[in-house]
Amino acid sequence: MTTTATHRIRVWDLPTRLFHWSLALLIVASFVTVKVGGNLIIWHERSGYAILTLLLFRLVWGVAGGRYARFAAFVRGPGAVRAYLRGDAGSAHAPGHNPLGALSVLGLLAVVGFQAVSGLFTNDDIAFEGPLSAQVSGATASLLTTLHRWNEKTIMALVALHLAAILYYRFGKRRDLIGPMVSGDAEFPGAWPASRDDAMLRLRALAIAAACGGVVAWIVR
Ligand code: HEM
Ligand code: HEM
Numbered sequence: 540m541t542t543t544a545t546h547r548i549r550v551w552d553l554p555t556r557l558f559h560w561s562l563a564l565l566i567v568a569s570f571v572t573v574k575v576g577g578n579l580i581i582w583h584e585r586s587g588y589a590i591l592t593l594l595l596f597r598l599v600w601g602v603a604g605g606r607y608a609r610f611a612a613f614v615r616g617p618g619a620v621r622a623y624l625r626g627d628a629g630s631a632h633a634p635g636h637n638p639l640g641a642l643s644v645l646g647l648l649a650v651v652g653f654q655a656v657s658g659l660f661t662n663d664d665i666a667f668e669g670p671l672s673a674q675v676s677g678a679t680a681s682l683l684t685t686l687h688r689w690n691e692k693t694i695m696a697l698v699a700l701h702l703a704a705i706l707y708y709r710f711g712k713r714r715d716l717i718g719p720m721v722s723g724d725a726e727f728p729g730a731w732p733a734s735r736d737d738a739m740l741r742l743r744a745l746a747i748a749a750a751c752g753g754v755v756a757w758i759v760r
Pocket of ligand 1: 555558559562563564566567597608635636637640644647651698705716717
């Protein structure tokens with residue numbers, strides 16, 4: 540019988556983890572502030588800008604981040620997804636997002652991205668105008684406002700699917716995905732290279748995040 544030793548390695552660099560938990564918190568904040576309404580709409584708007592900053596950061600981090608945070612490490616074609624679904628060895632227990640999980644990651648980024656961008660063009664016909672709503676025709680602004688409202692359901696559905704998948708891994712496959720998203724580390728059979736997560740990488744993340752914040756501030760000024 541052959542046994543493969545397991546090794547504990549860094550999978551998610553700190554910037555990726557901070558990105559994730561900040562995004563999750565801000566999505567909840569966006570829903571709470573808009574449902575409570577009233578004066579909180581200003582915080583709905585600010586939370587949306589912060590989410591836009593995070594998403595821009597994640598796009599850049601997808602090419603400049605740690606090994607497993609890079610798009611090249613997890614975005615795969617339909618062939619890889621089919622192989623994963625068939626349970627082919629090799630793709631089964633490796634660090635990073637699996638080929639199917641990667642689809643959910645891209646889906647979440649896309650629908651949340653659409654929400655944050657469409658929010659800039661909203662116009663509630665009472666007191667609120669998004670910062671770019673005057674740049675488009677009234678018809679376009681109301682269409683984007685309607686889509687912004689409808690997209691609520693898509694976000695809820697994808698987040699529910701996201702959480703269901705994580706619970707399935709936890710209790711169905713006995714694999715904890717949440718711990719690594721908190722601590723950064725996970726154990727894998729065989730030797731895998733660890734992600735970088737040193738001070739220089741984190742400094743790079745800080746510079747990228749600051750630049751993304753600057754871009755968003757300039758867009759909504
Ligand atoms: C509104 C809420 C949430 C959103 C929009 C969201 C979105 C995302 C995104 C975009 C990723 C990819 C991370 C990256 O590569 O940058 C991710 C991964 C992950 N999320 Fe969430 N998330 C949410 C809530 C949660 C919650 C509440 C949990 C835990 C209970 C969670 C657990 C995870 C885990 C464990 C991963 C890594 C999955 C893997 O190992 O492939 N997420 N999430
Ligand atoms: C990803 C970020 C965002 C999320 C998750 C989000 C979520 C939502 C949701 C769920 C609603 C519907 C509330 C309801 O009808 O009960 C809504 C409405 C609204 N959002 Fe956002 N939003 C985001 C970003 C923004 C931004 C950046 C702005 C403006 C700058 C904005 C402005 C508005 C306005 C004005 C409404 C009310 C539209 C109306 O019903 O007339 N949102 N948002």
